[in-house]
Amino acid sequence: MLMKNLVLLAIIATAISLNCDQSQKHFSPEEKAAINSAINWLQLMDEGLFRQSWQIASQSFKEDVTEKRWAIGMEYMRAPYGGVVSRRVISTGPGGPDYKQIVALFQTTFEDQNTVNEFVTLQLVDSVWQVSTYYLDR
Numbered sequence: 001m002l003m004k005n006l007v008l009l010a011i012i013a014t015a016i017s018l019n020c021d022q023s024q025k026h027f028s029p030e031e032k033a034a035i036n037s038a039i040n041w042l043q044l045m046d047e048g049l050f051r052q053s054w055q056i057a058s059q060s061f062k063e064d065v066t067e068k069r070w071a072i073g074m075e076y077m078r079a080p081y082g083g084v085v086s087r088r089v090i091s092t093g094p095g096g097p098d099y100k101q102i103v104a105l106f107q108t109t110f111e112d113q114n115t116v117n118e119f120v121t122l123q124l125v126d127s128v129w130q131v132s133t134y135y136l137d138r
Contacts, residue, residue: 031092034102037129038120039087042106045134046084050074058123058130077136082111087118100124101132113138 027035044053050071054062065073087108095101106118121133 027089027092031102034122034124034129035089035092035104037122038104038106038131041131042087042118042120045074045078048075048078050078053131056130058125058132060123060132061130081113081116085109085111090117095121095123095132102129 041053041056044050044056051067053074054065054067054070087106090105090107092102092104095103101121101123104120104122106120107115108118109115117137119133119135119137120131122129123132124130
């Protein structure tokens with residue numbers, strides 16, 4: 001299931017990146033709400049609070065990876081990057097056919113690495129945007 005989600009996310013990410021220069025785009029209220037949820041979630045990641053990021057993620061996220069595996073994996077993956085220097089949203093796009101998902105593309109610069117892309121897929125669950133997938137493109 002995780003591999004299937006990563007492949008789907010890669011396809012969506014490619015489509016979004018082809019239309020990447022949307023930095024001046026006016027985001028809809030729904031997109032802004034999703035972006036704000038993504039930013040709040042990413043701040044937990046930035047602070048190394050990986051277990052907390054898992055806890056507030058969507059049920060489908062939790063079905064793909066256990067809390068312990070997520071925390072260990074993110075510690076291994078994110079630690080070399082250091083702190084966040086800057087992050088900006090580049091674009092958003094629909095994350096699924098039902099329009100209850102949004103993929104947000106962020107351009108993030110870390111202390112110890114070059115600028116990378118972060119893809120965060122959010123799904124609307126009971127009027128709350130929750131992270132359902134996360135992909136860091138080195």
